[in-house]
Amino acid sequence: MLGQPISMVLPEVVGYKLSGTPHKFITSTDIVLTVTKHLRQVGVVGKFVEFFGPGVAQLSIADRATIANMCPEYGATAAFFPVDHVSIQYLQQTGRDAEKQAYITKYLKAVAMFRDYNNVSQDPDFTQVVGLDLTTVVPCCSGPKRPQDRIAVSDMKTDFEACLAAKQGFKGFQMAPERHGAAVPFQFNGEEYSLSHGSVVIAAITSCTNTSNPSVMLGAGLLAKKAIECGLSVKPYIKTSLSPGSGVVTSYLKESGVMHYLSQLGFEVVGYGCMTCIGNSGPLPEAVVEAVTQGDLVAAGILSGNRNFEGRVHPNTRANYLASPPLVIAYAIAGTVRIDFETEPIAVNSEGKEIFLRDIWPTRDEIQAVERTFVIPSMFKEVYEKIEVV
Structure with missing residues (x-):
C-alpha cells in the first residue's frame, strides 16, 4: 500500500485425512469436538488445515461447515474443505440456478480445485498429515x-x-x-x-x-x-x-x-x-x-x-x-x-x-x-x- 515490499512466511498446510463411516448415532458435533481436541494436541496455531480423504465424502456441507467453524478453537489460521459434487448439490439445494452451478463447476475443474475425495491421486502434498477414523468417534x-x-x-x-x-x-x-x-x-x-x-x-x-x-x-x-x-x-x-x-x-x-x-x-x-x-x-x-x-x-x-x-x-x-x-x-x-x-x-x-x-x-x-x-x-x-x- 505504501509502495514498499512486505515479506511473508508461507504458512504450513496440515492435511487432515478423514476415513471410515460414522456410527448411526453420531452427530457432526461429536465429530467436530473429536477433531478439535486432536488438532489442539497436534498444534496447528499459525497453520492452514485442509481436510481430505474418503471420510469427507460421508459428511454433508453443514457437517463440514460445523467443523470449519471451530477453527478458532483448534487454533489454525484457516480450515478448508475443497469443493466437490456435494458442494454443488448444496448450491442447488439453496436455490442457485443451473447456469451458475455449471459455471462454478467448470471453472473449479479448469483450475484443478474440484475434488473427488475418493480419488487418492488428487490428494495434494502437505507439510504434515494427520487423520481420524470416523468409526472411532463416540458421542x-x-x-x-x-x-x-x-x-x-x-x-x-x-x-x-x-x-x-x-x-x-x-x-x-x-x-x-x-x-x-x-x-x-x-x-x-x-x-x-x-x-x-x-x-x-x-x-x-x-x-x-x-x-x-x-x-x-x-x-x-x-x-x-x-x-x-x-x-x-x-x-x-x-x-x-x-x-x-x-x-x-x-x-x-x-x-x-x-x-x-x-x-x-x-x-x-x-x-x-x-x-x-x-x-x-x-x-x-x-x-x-x-x-x-x-x-x-x-x-x-x-x-x-x-x-x-x-x-x-x-x-x-x-x-x-x-x-x-x-x-x-x-x-x-x-x-x-x-x-x-x-x-x-x-x-x-x-x-x-x-x-x-x-x-x-x-x-x-x-x-x-x-x-x-x-x-x-x-x-x-x-x-x-x-x-x-x-
Missing part, C-alpha cells in the same frame, strides 16, 4: 470451561465429579469432598425441587454453525418428539431457549412437524442470532439463584454454541458444556450432567417406566430421511427474498 461434549476439553458422554458423570475435586483451573472447582453431595431444596411455582452440583439450570440451542446444520437441528426435533411420546418433560425452572441463526431453521422445523414437540419441552424460538453463548440468556428464576448461592453449587449450563468459557454464559453457571442440539435436550430432560446415559435412565415417566436415552435417540438414517424431504430450495428462496439491502 461427546466439551467443558466445563473450554470448548477444546472434549469428554465422551459415557464419561460425563465421572469427569464432572473429578472436576469438583480437582484444584481450581480449567478442569477443576476445588470443592471440599464433604460438599460433593450438597443439595438445596427450593420452591418454584408452588412445587418442591432440589438443586445439587451438576444440576442443569440453562439449556440452550443457540445460534452457531450447529443451528444452521439441518442434521443436528432435525435430530433435536425428532428426539423431542420421541421424548414427548414417551411422556417426558423438562423441569420448569430450567431456562430453555432456541435461537437459530437463520429463519430457514424455523421453516424446516415447522414443515417437518417437530417444532410443536420442541415447544412442548420449552425450546421456543426466542429470536435469531447470538444469545445464550454470549451471555444474553437473561436472568434465572430468583429461587434458582438463591439455591445456587446458598449451597455454593456448581450449577451447569448446556448449550450448542462454542463459546462456553467460564463466566461467559451466566454468572450462576460455573460449569458450561458445549453439546449437540439433541444432547442439549437430553441433559435438559435429565436435569443434571451427573448422569451415565448408558446405565441410568434419562427420566421416569408418569407411568413409572424408566426411559433411557437410547430409547429416544434418532439414527442418522432417520434424520437424513426427514432432511431430504423438508429442507428444500424453495424454503431458502422464500426466507432470503425477504431480506432488504439498505
Whole structure:
C-alpha cells in the first residue's frame, strides 16, 4: 500500500485425512469436538488445515461447515474443505440456478480445485498429515470451561465429579469432598425441587454453525418428539431457549412437524442470532439463584454454541458444556450432567417406566430421511427474498 515490499512466511498446510463411516448415532458435533481436541494436541496455531480423504465424502456441507467453524478453537489460521459434487448439490439445494452451478463447476475443474475425495491421486502434498477414523468417534461434549476439553458422554458423570475435586483451573472447582453431595431444596411455582452440583439450570440451542446444520437441528426435533411420546418433560425452572441463526431453521422445523414437540419441552424460538453463548440468556428464576448461592453449587449450563468459557454464559453457571442440539435436550430432560446415559435412565415417566436415552435417540438414517424431504430450495428462496439491502 505504501509502495514498499512486505515479506511473508508461507504458512504450513496440515492435511487432515478423514476415513471410515460414522456410527448411526453420531452427530457432526461429536465429530467436530473429536477433531478439535486432536488438532489442539497436534498444534496447528499459525497453520492452514485442509481436510481430505474418503471420510469427507460421508459428511454433508453443514457437517463440514460445523467443523470449519471451530477453527478458532483448534487454533489454525484457516480450515478448508475443497469443493466437490456435494458442494454443488448444496448450491442447488439453496436455490442457485443451473447456469451458475455449471459455471462454478467448470471453472473449479479448469483450475484443478474440484475434488473427488475418493480419488487418492488428487490428494495434494502437505507439510504434515494427520487423520481420524470416523468409526472411532463416540458421542461427546466439551467443558466445563473450554470448548477444546472434549469428554465422551459415557464419561460425563465421572469427569464432572473429578472436576469438583480437582484444584481450581480449567478442569477443576476445588470443592471440599464433604460438599460433593450438597443439595438445596427450593420452591418454584408452588412445587418442591432440589438443586445439587451438576444440576442443569440453562439449556440452550443457540445460534452457531450447529443451528444452521439441518442434521443436528432435525435430530433435536425428532428426539423431542420421541421424548414427548414417551411422556417426558423438562423441569420448569430450567431456562430453555432456541435461537437459530437463520429463519430457514424455523421453516424446516415447522414443515417437518417437530417444532410443536420442541415447544412442548420449552425450546421456543426466542429470536435469531447470538444469545445464550454470549451471555444474553437473561436472568434465572430468583429461587434458582438463591439455591445456587446458598449451597455454593456448581450449577451447569448446556448449550450448542462454542463459546462456553467460564463466566461467559451466566454468572450462576460455573460449569458450561458445549453439546449437540439433541444432547442439549437430553441433559435438559435429565436435569443434571451427573448422569451415565448408558446405565441410568434419562427420566421416569408418569407411568413409572424408566426411559433411557437410547430409547429416544434418532439414527442418522432417520434424520437424513426427514432432511431430504423438508429442507428444500424453495424454503431458502422464500426466507432470503425477504431480506432488504439498505
